Structures are given as C-alpha cells and as structure tokens.
Amino acid sequence: MRHAVLLDLVHGCCPTCAGSSPLREAASDPCVFVLCGERHGERRHALPSWCGSAQVLDCGSTAESLFRFKQRADRMDLSSITVLTTPRGREALARYQRQLFTAVYTFEYRVKEPTCPGCTSPAHTDSPGEGVVEEEVSAFVQQLPALRGDVMVLTSTLIPDIFGHGFSTRSGGVSYIPTLSSLNLFSSSRRRDPIAVVMENRRRLAVHAGFHPExxxxxxxxHGKVVWVVGGVEPQSYDGMVTNQTGQVLAAPGADCMTLLFADPVSKVIGVAHAGWKGTLMGVSMATVEAMVTEFGCQVSDIVVAVGPSVGSCCFTLERTNALEFISIDPDCVPDPGSDRPHVNICLANRLLLQRGGIRPEHIHDNAVTDRPCVTPCTSCQPDLFFSHVRDGLNFGTQVGFLWIKDRAELAEPGPRPAGETSPAGP
Known part of the structure; x- marks a missing residue:
C-alpha cells in the first residue's frame, strides 16, 4: 500500500538527526514531503541530492502547510503516513493531527532526539499548546474561499417568525473532498473531513442563519426513537430533542434520512428529530411530539412540523422484508410491493403517523404541500444541492435541519429571509 513520509524540519529534525537510513528509505518512495514552513524554509537546502524529489511544504503557517499536505495526500489516495520528527515535534504535530485529520489516516511517528547544533537551537524549542494550535488552525480555515457558491438555506413558511430555523444545503463551505463538498456539517472517524473543517462549515452556516455556532x-x-429533553440527563444516543429554552440551537443531521422540525408557537417549545426508515417504523416523529406534550404541556393541535430534504420514493429502496413493514402504516408507502427490492416513501409514512397522532394535516410542511415553497426535495435526485448516502456511498456529507427559539433581542431585529433565499455567508 502506498504511503506518505513527512520529514519535520519545523521542530528540529534535519536529515542528520533523522538518520540517513530511514530518510534513504523514504526517498525511494515517491510520496515524500518536507515540512519546513517559511520560518525554516532555508533548511530544505540541507537535504541531500537523493531526496530531491520530495514535495516541500513551506506555507505561511504549520496549519496551512499540513492542510496542503492533506489535500495532496487525498488527491493521491494516501492514508498511511510516517512522520520523521523529534519528541517535541511529535507532541506538536499530534495536536495538528487532531484538528486536520480523522481516524481514516494512520500516523506512525519515528522519533529521534535532535543532536546537531541547528536543531537544538532556541528557534526549535517552541512547542505550541493545544489552544494555540486550535486558534491557528481556526484562523487559517476561516480565510479559505467558499466552494460551490454561497451558503444557501431552505426555510419553511409554516414555522412562525418567533423561531429561527432552516435546512442547510451543500454549498458555501470549505470541504473539498468531492462527496463532502462543500458544507459538510458532521465529522466522522470513517470519513476524511476533519473537525476543523466541519466546525468552520458550522460557523459559516451560523453566520448566514443568524445564530451563534457554540x-x-x-x-x-x-436510528431509534429516544428523545432527549435538553437540560435533563443526556442519553448516550438519541434521535430527537425538545426544549423550551432560548439560546439553544437544536439540529438533526441527514443525508437521505429525514430531518423534522417541530414548533409550538403557543407554548414556545421546539423539537427536532432524525428519522431514517428504522426510526420511522419505531415512531420517532410522534415520540418527539409526545415529549413536547408530556414535558412542556403543549397541545398537539398547536404544533407545526417542517420536514427537510430527504431521499424520495423515486430513489429509496429496501430489502423486501423491511420494505413490507411500511405496508402496515399504509399500502401507499410501498408503491411496488411485488418487487424484489421495493421502493419506500418514508416521507408519506411520517406524515401519516403524525396525522394519526393528532397533528393537523395543514400543520405539516412536506413534499405533499404544493402551496408553499418546497423544503422536502429528494436528496438523491439533486447532487448539486444535497448530500446523499444512497447516491454517494460511505464517504457522504451531511446536511442539517436546525431550529431555535428567538430571544427578545432577535425578535427586535428585521424579519427572516424569504424561503430559499441565498446570501453570502462571509468569511
């Protein structure tokens, strides 16, 4: 398997200190990188001629150099990285690794104490702390240009103005991996988008939508039906949340699964839910409604529900045994029950379950509604706008539906943007 070798000159690891043997081995590999940065750029001239094919990383900061290194490694489909450095370098680079890489990448640190005068000089004794690294990385990603246009959010005209809300799309972020580009909002150990990039994407969404990202x-x-009442004991996992607190922005992720926003303008209570096919069958949508009623005294007839982008029955199929379970909700949820792998309409299933639970039909905004701007398009059918697990495979991006209760200061500000309006997020 091809791998990358990174020689760290920034933290005092010249060829002499690294030792000729590992560096000669590295030089035989075409994927050799030299981290020197602007400050130590002159040290690359100390490399022997047999290391001349190495790619030099000499950007303005270590954060930028390592980000560019990751970009090159991703283009070359490299995930195994050997780092030649010092003990101080390992400590520092591990901090950058946590910010700029995920568990998809494996790092092997070959560490040697610096011995030559150049590497033991005061210029190489600094080792930035965790907070310093986070600030440096954050400052760098904030100045990255937006990809795929500006941030765009879909909003429902059913949600009253006393709430802030929206459904994100995939434009306006800084994620560059094709299936994650560009406003991916979830970092996973199984994907290549690191926490620093995802947090910057969330910041840009917050700037656009008007909430603080924290x-x-x-x-x-x-993929169940557990609902957390914010402020109570937090379960290890849950697919729904409810609260009556201002200053809390609730969000549900989705990349084909449904994101549902629940708002009671009378009691000023909100909820969100993530409903995949399993959660739909288990009843997570009504479990969220029931939590609003039980915990905060909401009347079901006051609750409105906006359903975000999700995979449509045009693109979503299940194993026949699983698909036929939806017939118990309504036969129309499975348009081709005789197929070996039937199509399933999870949006219709959730609407029917909500209506049977007491939600008024006109209080549900989904793809069955034709007199309001659409907020429930098929994610798989629109690759320019949405991420999709069905379409993109395992390395898929994530959009979110988000909702919060506005405080008095927010209510005094001008009204929200019209549904679907686009505006620049800003750096």
Missing amino acids: PLRLVKVD
Whole structure:
C-alpha cells in the first residue's frame, strides 16, 4: 500500500538527526514531503541530492502547510503516513493531527532526539499548546474561499417568525473532498473531513442563519426513537430533542434520512428529530411530539412540523422484508410491493403517523404541500444541492435541519429571509 513520509524540519529534525537510513528509505518512495514552513524554509537546502524529489511544504503557517499536505495526500489516495520528527515535534504535530485529520489516516511517528547544533537551537524549542494550535488552525480555515457558491438555506413558511430555523444545503463551505463538498456539517472517524473543517462549515452556516455556532446541538443518531429533553440527563444516543429554552440551537443531521422540525408557537417549545426508515417504523416523529406534550404541556393541535430534504420514493429502496413493514402504516408507502427490492416513501409514512397522532394535516410542511415553497426535495435526485448516502456511498456529507427559539433581542431585529433565499455567508 502506498504511503506518505513527512520529514519535520519545523521542530528540529534535519536529515542528520533523522538518520540517513530511514530518510534513504523514504526517498525511494515517491510520496515524500518536507515540512519546513517559511520560518525554516532555508533548511530544505540541507537535504541531500537523493531526496530531491520530495514535495516541500513551506506555507505561511504549520496549519496551512499540513492542510496542503492533506489535500495532496487525498488527491493521491494516501492514508498511511510516517512522520520523521523529534519528541517535541511529535507532541506538536499530534495536536495538528487532531484538528486536520480523522481516524481514516494512520500516523506512525519515528522519533529521534535532535543532536546537531541547528536543531537544538532556541528557534526549535517552541512547542505550541493545544489552544494555540486550535486558534491557528481556526484562523487559517476561516480565510479559505467558499466552494460551490454561497451558503444557501431552505426555510419553511409554516414555522412562525418567533423561531429561527432552516435546512442547510451543500454549498458555501470549505470541504473539498468531492462527496463532502462543500458544507459538510458532521465529522466522522470513517470519513476524511476533519473537525476543523466541519466546525468552520458550522460557523459559516451560523453566520448566514443568524445564530451563534457554540450552542448548536446535534442529535446523537442511533436510528431509534429516544428523545432527549435538553437540560435533563443526556442519553448516550438519541434521535430527537425538545426544549423550551432560548439560546439553544437544536439540529438533526441527514443525508437521505429525514430531518423534522417541530414548533409550538403557543407554548414556545421546539423539537427536532432524525428519522431514517428504522426510526420511522419505531415512531420517532410522534415520540418527539409526545415529549413536547408530556414535558412542556403543549397541545398537539398547536404544533407545526417542517420536514427537510430527504431521499424520495423515486430513489429509496429496501430489502423486501423491511420494505413490507411500511405496508402496515399504509399500502401507499410501498408503491411496488411485488418487487424484489421495493421502493419506500418514508416521507408519506411520517406524515401519516403524525396525522394519526393528532397533528393537523395543514400543520405539516412536506413534499405533499404544493402551496408553499418546497423544503422536502429528494436528496438523491439533486447532487448539486444535497448530500446523499444512497447516491454517494460511505464517504457522504451531511446536511442539517436546525431550529431555535428567538430571544427578545432577535425578535427586535428585521424579519427572516424569504424561503430559499441565498446570501453570502462571509468569511
């Protein structure tokens, strides 16, 4: 398997200190990188001629150099990385690794104490702390240009203005991996988008939508029906959340699964839910409604529900045994029950379950509604706008539906943007 070798000159690891043997081995590999940065750029001239094919990383900061290194490694489909460095370098680079890489990448640190005068000089004794690294990385990703256009959010005309809300799309972020580009909002150990990039994407979404990114709470998906009442004991995993607190932005992720926003303008209570096919069958949508009623005294007839982008029955199929379970909700949920792999309409299933639970039909905004701007398009059918697990495979991006209760200061500000309006997110 091809791998990358990274020689760290920034933290005092010249060819002499690294030792000729490992560096000669590295030089025989076409994927050799030299981390020197602007400050130590002159040290690359100390490399022997047999290391001349190495790619030099000499950007303005270590954060930028390592980000560019990751971009090149991704283009070459490299995920195994050997780092030649010092003990101080390992400590520092591990901090950058946590910010700029995920568990998809494996790092092997070959560490040697610096011995030559150049590497033991005061210029190489600094080792930035965790907070310093986070600030440096954050400052760098904030100045990256937006990809795929500006941030765009879909909003429902059914949600009253006393709430802030929206459904994100895939434009306006800084994620560059094709299936994650560009406003991916979830970092996973199984994908290549690191936490620093995802947090910057969330920041840009927050700037656009008008909330502070710090209180953004995402449900901890388990494809079940557990609902967390914010402020209570937090379960290990849950697919729904409810609250009556201002200053809390609730969000549900989705990449084909449904994101549902629940709002009671009378009691000023909100909820969000993530509903895949399993959660739909288990009843997560009504479990969220029931939590609003039980915990905060909401009347079901006051609750409105907006259903975000999700995979349509045009593109979503299941194993026949699983698909036929939806017939118990309504036969129309499975348009081709005789197929070996039937199509399933999870959006219709959730609407019917909500209506049977007491939600008024006109209080549900989904793809059955024709007199309002659409907020429930098929994610798989629109690759320019949405991420899709069905379409893109395992390395898929994530959009979110988000909702919060506006405080008095927010209510005094001008009204929200019209549904689907686009505006620049800003750096």
